[in-house]
Structure formats: C-alpha cells, structure tokens
Amino acid sequence: MTPGPWPIGEIDRLIHEPARLVIVTILNAVESADFLYLQRETGLTKGNLSAHLAKLQEGGYIAIEKTYKGRIPLTICRLTDQGREAFRRYRQHWQTFVKRTR
Amino acid sequence: MIWAVEGLSPERAPSFLGVFYAQDEAIAAPSSKRTPLKKSLDIIVFCSRLVCMTDHNLETMNKTDVERIERRTVQYWFEDGVAEIAFGIFVLILGLFFLGSALSPEKSTARFIFDIGLMPVILAGGWAVNRLARSMKRKLTYPRTGYVAYKRPEKRKRIKKALLAGGSAGLVAALAAVFFVSKPARLDAMPAFSGLAYALALVFVSLRAGLSRIAVVAVLTAAAGVGLAFAGWAKGLELAAFYGIVGLLLVLSGFIGLRSYLRRNPLPEEGSR
Numbered sequence A: 001m002t003p004g005p006w007p008i009g010e011i012d013r014l015i016h017e018p019a020r021l022v023i024v025t026i027l028n029a030v031e032s033a034d035f036l037y038l039q040r041e042t043g044l045t046k047g048n049l050s051a052h053l054a055k056l057q058e059g060g061y062i063a064i065e066k067t068y069k070g071r072i073p074l075t076i077c078r079l080t081d082q083g084r085e086a087f088r089r090y091r092q093h094w095q096t097f098v099k100r101t102r
Numbered sequence B: 001m002i003w004a005v006e007g008l009s010p011e012r013a014p015s016f017l018g019v020f021y022a023q024d025e026a027i028a029a030p031s032s033k034r035t036p037l038k039k040s041l042d043i044i045v046f047c048s049r050l051v052c053m054t055d056h057n058l059e060t061m062n063k064t065d066v067e068r069i070e071r072r073t074v075q076y077w078f079e080d081g082v083a084e085i086a087f088g089i090f091v092l093i094l095g096l097f098f099l100g101s102a103l104s105p106e107k108s109t110a111r112f113i114f115d116i117g118l119m120p121v122i123l124a125g126g127w128a129v130n131r132l133a134r135s136m137k138r139k140l141t142y143p144r145t146g147y148v149a150y151k152r153p154e155k156r157k158r159i160k161k162a163l164l165a166g167g168s169a170g171l172v173a174a175l176a177a178v179f180f181v182s183k184p185a186r187l188d189a190m191p192a193f194s195g196l197a198y199a200l201a202l203v204f205v206s207l208r209a210g211l212s213r214i215a216v217v218a219v220l221t222a223a224a225g226v227g228l229a230f231a232g233w234a235k236g237l238e239l240a241a242f243y244g245i246v247g248l249l250l251v252l253s254g255f256i257g258l259r260s261y262l263r264r265n266p267l268p269e270e271g272s273r
Helices: A018-028 A035-042 A044-059 A081-101 B001-004 B013-024 B036-079 B084-104 B111-139 B155-182 B185-208 B212-230 B237-264
Strands: A032-034 A062-069 A072-079
Touching: A018 A032, A018 A035, A018 A044, A018 A062, A018 A072, A018 A081, A018 B036, A032 B036, A035 A044, A035 A072, A035 B036, A062 B212, A072 A081, B013 B237, B036 B084, B036 B185, B036 B237, B084 B111, B084 B237, B185 B212, B185 B237
Parallel strands: none
Antiparallel strands: A032 A072, A062 A072
16 A cells, blocks of 8 residues: 555554454553453453454464463463554554544 | 444443444445435545544543553452452451550560561561462452453552652651650541541542442541541550451451452353353
8 A cells, every 4th residue: 555644554454453452452451361351351252252362363463371270271362562562553553543634 | 233243242342443333334234225325425424424433532542442441450450359358357467466566565575576576567468468369369250250460560660659659658657756756645646647548548449440339448447547536545556446447347348349249250151261
C-alpha cells in the first residue's frame, strides 16, 4: 500500500481484529494470564480463544506455556517483547489516525 | 454482527469495539436489496460513523478502555476477598501484639520483647500476608476464574513507591515520637490518628478495586478509631482494641466477599481448562 495522508495502512492487522485486540490489551496489563482468565475476561468461546491465541503465537506476539498445577492442566499466555512493542505501535498509529480525523 | 460471528458477547466487550460493530452493521444488508440511493446513503452513514465513532471510540480506547482493562486486573486481586482476609489476620496479630505490650508491666522483659519485636513482626507479616493470600488464591480462585501474574512495577515506579511509603512511615513515626515524648497523655489520640490513616488507605483501595464493601470498612475503621480515642481506657489498650476491631472488620468483609465469589463462580468441570 502506498503511504497516504491516513496511516491506516500501517495498522497492525493481527492486533486490529476485535477479539485479538481485547486479548492483547489484557495481556499487556499483566505479566501473564491463563486460558481460563482470558476466556472469562473476553467472553470468547474456547474454540475462538484458542484460534486467536494460535494466530497471535504464530505472529510471535504471545508465548504460550502449557504446564500443570497439580493435576490441572494450565495454559499460561504472556505477551512477548515483540508483542508489547507491536501493541505500543498500534496504539500510537490509532492516536495519529484519531488526530487526523478531527 | 461481529459479536455473534466471533462469539464475543457485546455486554462484556470494551466499548471501543463499537467501531467495528458500526462498520459491520453498515455493510450487513444484502446489496441486492439496496437501491443506488440507499447504497449512497449507506456509504455516507458508514463514512460519518467511521469518522465520528473512530474519534470517540479510539479516544475511549486509549484513555478509558485500556485503563479499565488494567483496573480489572487490579480488581481481580480483591474480588474474592482473600486479600482482605489475609491482611485482616495480620492486623489481628498486630492487635494481639499491642495487647501483650499494654498488659505487660512497664520496664519488664516482656514489654521490652514486645517493643523490639514489633518491627520484625510487621516486616515478616507483610511477607506472610502475601504468601497466605497467594496460597489461598491457588486453592480457591485460580481453579475457578483463572490465574493472573501481575507485572512488577518499573524500577522508577518501585523507587517512587518505596520513597513514598518510607516517607509516610517516617512522618508517622516522627509525629508519634513527638506525641509520646512531649506529652504522654497524647497517646490517647493514637487510635483516632491510626483510624483516619487506615480509613484513607482503605478508601484508596476501595476506589482502585471498585469494591464498596471496603469503603464500608473504611468508614467503620475511622469511627472505631475516633470512638476509642474518647473511650478513656488504659494506655495502649485502646490501640490494641482498635487493631482488633479493624482486623475483625477486614476478615468479616473478606469472608463476605469470598462467599459471594464462591457462589458466583463454581468450579469448572474436569478437563474444561
């Protein structure tokens, strides 16, 4: 895309998707969170959440660690440095976009 | 509608997502049923919505929703009442400590031990409260509503917090020393002083956590402190009673919160994680 007056082309589409945006925003506020917490906070179904987490993991934005607490399987997700930087950039781009729409 | 497609419930999703919702609604009608005039109107509506809602929603996203999501993680720590129970137990122990000090004869070995033991008890208590809260959360909270590890504050923020806490503690200690050394009778004012200080701290926590039950504890704490200052009890006993009352209030409030939390969040079925 050729650069225009609107920085919309610079928007990170991986984060831009609504459900993933919520996931990334939550993970940005914490060190790490497990699958159950993310499911509760986002209101997503298990299948949807898994799919979105997999996409974010493929993009290198989150790291997923599968572990056990006693007998209970635990899926811990954390935002990687790359993910935090991408989220920071995303917010910056949106702010620029908002300013230009005034 | 995007929520239905994504399985995202609209009432739970942050408001900034409305921008996507608006876009989605504007293009949802099948194109075959739309006349050119309707199509043009749709485009105008879509563009105006995009600009207006983008302005509103993205401002909201940056200033409110991100903060709201961050605040939710803070609220999550207090939601189950476990932190109040753990801190209440610690305050109760402090109350017992003050009681022991008040009941032991002046210049006795027991009084000396109580006096020098206060600081280690406070330091160890801070560590124990954290351990107890985490241990209870591991058993009760995380299996029900999920596990969260909180971010460590940045070094600059940690230093700022430590300086603020140290400065406040130093100020309180200096004021207390002035009261005790110059006019021992002023010891009676300590419960009122502590009551107001604790109440302020609890109001702050209540606002951060968005929990009204902690605000109620704050009001009762201030009332207990002021009331005990005028009770005219033996020196030191009112302070012990004050800590006892605050500890009990916190434990009670914590149990009410925990009971409500456990009712709202039954254990998920095996294998659902």
